[in-house]
Amino acid sequence: MTKSVIVVGAGLGGLSTALRLSYKGYQVTMIEKQDIPGGRLHLLKKDGFTFDVGPSFFSMSYEFKELFDSIGEPIPFELNELNPLYTVNMAGSNRVFQIYKDLDRLAEEFKGIESDFETKVRGYLKGAKEIFHDTEYKIIKRNFDNIVSYALSMATVPLKHLPKMFRTFWAELERHFESEEVKIIFSLVAFFLGATPFNTPSVYNLLNYTELQHDGYWNVKGGMYKIVEGIMGLLEKKGVKLIYNTEIMSVQHSAGKMVSVTDSNGQVYRADLFVINADAAWFRGKFLNRAKFTEEKLDKMEWTLAPFTIYLGVKGTIPGIHHHNYYLGDNFRAYADTIFRSTVAPEKPYYYVNVASKSNPDCAPEGCENLFILCPVPDLRVKPDWSDATKLVDEIIEDLGNRVNFDIKNNILTQVVYTPNEWQKMFNLYKGSGLGLAHGLNQIGALRPANKDEKLNNVYYVGASTHPGTGLPIVVIGSRLVTERIVNEH
Numbered sequence: 001m002t003k004s005v006i007v008v009g010a011g012l013g014g015l016s017t018a019l020r021l022s023y024k025g026y027q028v029t030m031i032e033k034q035d036i037p038g039g040r041l042h043l044l045k046k047d048g049f050t051f052d053v054g055p056s057f058f059s060m061s062y063e064f065k066e067l068f069d070s071i072g073e074p075i076p077f078e079l080n081e082l083n084p085l086y087t088v089n090m091a092g093s094n095r096v097f098q099i100y101k102d103l104d105r106l107a108e109e110f111k112g113i114e115s116d117f118e119t120k121v122r123g124y125l126k127g128a129k130e131i132f133h134d135t136e137y138k139i140i141k142r143n144f145d146n147i148v149s150y151a152l153s154m155a156t157v158p159l160k161h162l163p164k165m166f167r168t169f170w171a172e173l174e175r176h177f178e179s180e181e182v183k184i185i186f187s188l189v190a191f192f193l194g195a196t197p198f199n200t201p202s203v204y205n206l207l208n209y210t211e212l213q214h215d216g217y218w219n220v221k222g223g224m225y226k227i228v229e230g231i232m233g234l235l236e237k238k239g240v241k242l243i244y245n246t247e248i249m250s251v252q253h254s255a256g257k258m259v260s261v262t263d264s265n266g267q268v269y270r271a272d273l274f275v276i277n278a279d280a281a282w283f284r285g286k287f288l289n290r291a292k293f294t295e296e297k298l299d300k301m302e303w304t305l306a307p308f309t310i311y312l313g314v315k316g317t318i319p320g321i322h323h324h325n326y327y328l329g330d331n332f333r334a335y336a337d338t339i340f341r342s343t344v345a346p347e348k349p350y351y352y353v354n355v356a357s358k359s360n361p362d363c364a365p366e367g368c369e370n371l372f373i374l375c376p377v378p379d380l381r382v383k384p385d386w387s388d389a390t391k392l393v394d395e396i397i398e399d400l401g402n403r404v405n406f407d408i409k410n411n412i413l414t415q416v417v418y419t420p421n422e423w424q425k426m427f428n429l430y431k432g433s434g435l436g437l438a439h440g441l442n443q444i445g446a447l448r449p450a451n452k453d454e455k456l457n458n459v460y461y462v463g464a465s466t467h468p469g470t471g472l473p474i475v476v477i478g479s480r481l482v483t484e485r486i487v488n489e490h
């Protein structure tokens with residue numbers, strides 16, 4: 001008999017799980033709080049401008065290929081490799097570094113900054129490559145039933161990597177490079193994991209291998225939302241029903257099984273199986289009253305930084321700005337040390353700017369640019385009040401205008417700002433944390449909220465805060481792992 005599945009949430013995790021399950025013959029219904037699918041992979045259209053609201057690029061593009069291969073369909077969007085990967089602007093030296101995958105070209109960028117860069121970077125990436133391939137199938141791409149199976153799998157990782165568990169990301173960079181510039185640039189990726197390079201374990205240097213050698217960075221022709229549109233076309237083909245603008249507010253369970261979920265309109269949805277794409281830690285506390293996930297316990301966990309995002313439609317073409325740009329100040333260590341703990345908006349903020357119109361002119365009216373600005377800020381546990389948001393917006397716009405030598409302020413045609421409060425409200429992100437639970441060694445593998453419920457044997461989880469973790473390709477891996485479980489067990 002066909003099994004019915006309710007998926008709570010239509011983020012990338014929910015959509016890709018629905019895709020896999022529907023192609024395996026399950027009858028899937030999705031319930032989404034927002035009025036469109038995609039979750040954080042959201043779309044904003046305003047005054048002739050189109051913005052990708054959250055993610056703007058990704059690594060490990062082959063995980064998307066795997067998703068569509070697994071259902072026997074061609075990939076329904078066009079991948080576009082980024083070259084250079086990104087640009088880093090440093091305030092102190094006024095230097096602009098273009099980061100290329102081609103190591104000869106990259107060496108040119110660091111000429112006069114880091115002696116013998118090419119030999120050093122090759123040695124650094126060799127170690128990063130080894131740890132990536134030695135852990136890929138042992139830690140990331142497999143399910144764990146309990147702590148023991150996780151410990152046994154960890155024990156098969158070659159012992160030579162052990163020191164990397166105890167060293168920091170920054171300390172590993174210091175073993176290979178001398179210049180602050182190279183260390184700072186290669187450590188930026190640590191912020192995506194929810195910590196700073198000064199407290200992230202050195203194992204995550206493997207991310208620089210995935211970015212610089214293994215796969216590079218990619219986005220999608222026509223904008224990131226094409227991913228969602230492509231998946232939606234296939235879900236429609238399989239008769240998957242999506243219900244929008246309603247939120248699951250309670251769940252009903254009995255005898256070790258979830259029976260139904262109830263939405264904000266009082267509508268009750270019954271199914272054989274439930275996949276939760278809402279935050280896996282928050283959902284357990286809020287709706288299943290689990291002692292391990294009360295607000296007090298969640299507050300003690302480590303969460304990734306909250307996003308403060310600005311979407312600007314600007315008249316004119318801005319020179320000296322590329323598709324992906326980081327703007328850093330001249331106090332990296334001090335900034336990193338306080339950014340998680342500060343109860344006030346950052347002074348002299350560090351931020352990232354994505355200008356999709358540079359490679360996708362359809363995103364902006366002719367002669368205009370669309371700017372997406374992301375400034376990582378403390379989450380709502382630390383700074384709950386964002387009534388001072390305008391000050392931070394003004395500072396960033398002024399700083400960016402000065403750095404690119406263009407009067408952005410007086411050429412703004414449209415502007416939207418999301419503080420961590422909006423991010424929390426829009427997608428139920430816990431205290432506005434942008435990427436969900438952080439990835440310290442105590443919050444990964446079997447130590448992360450599991451993708452199968454502890455007590456209800458027909459409830460599964462997919463997405464950023466469950467195994468294996470956050471980021472678009474990782475969430476897609478998560479959809480494969482949870483599908484494997486469901487198919488084996490039901």
Ligand SMILES: Cc1cc2nc3c(=O)[nH]c(=O)nc-3n(C[C@H](O)[C@H](O)[C@H](O)COP(=O)(O)OP(=O)(O)OC[C@H]3O[C@@H](n4cnc5c(N)ncnc54)[C@H](O)[C@@H]3O)c2cc1C
Nearest residue numbers: 009011012013033039040055056057248278463464471472
């Ligand atoms: C600003 C920003 C920039 C980012 N940039 C990148 C990037 O460049 N590259 C990258 O790889 N990753 C990036 N990420 C991370 C990436 O967006 C996430 O890891 C990924 O999208 C998470 O997908 P998900 O399915 O787990 O969750 P979500 O996208 O949050 O989906 C969960 C869905 O569940 C819905 N929901 C929640 N509760 C309920 C409920 N009770 N009832 C009904 N529906 C509910 C939400 O509305 C949401 O649509 C970024 C994130 C942010 C915030």
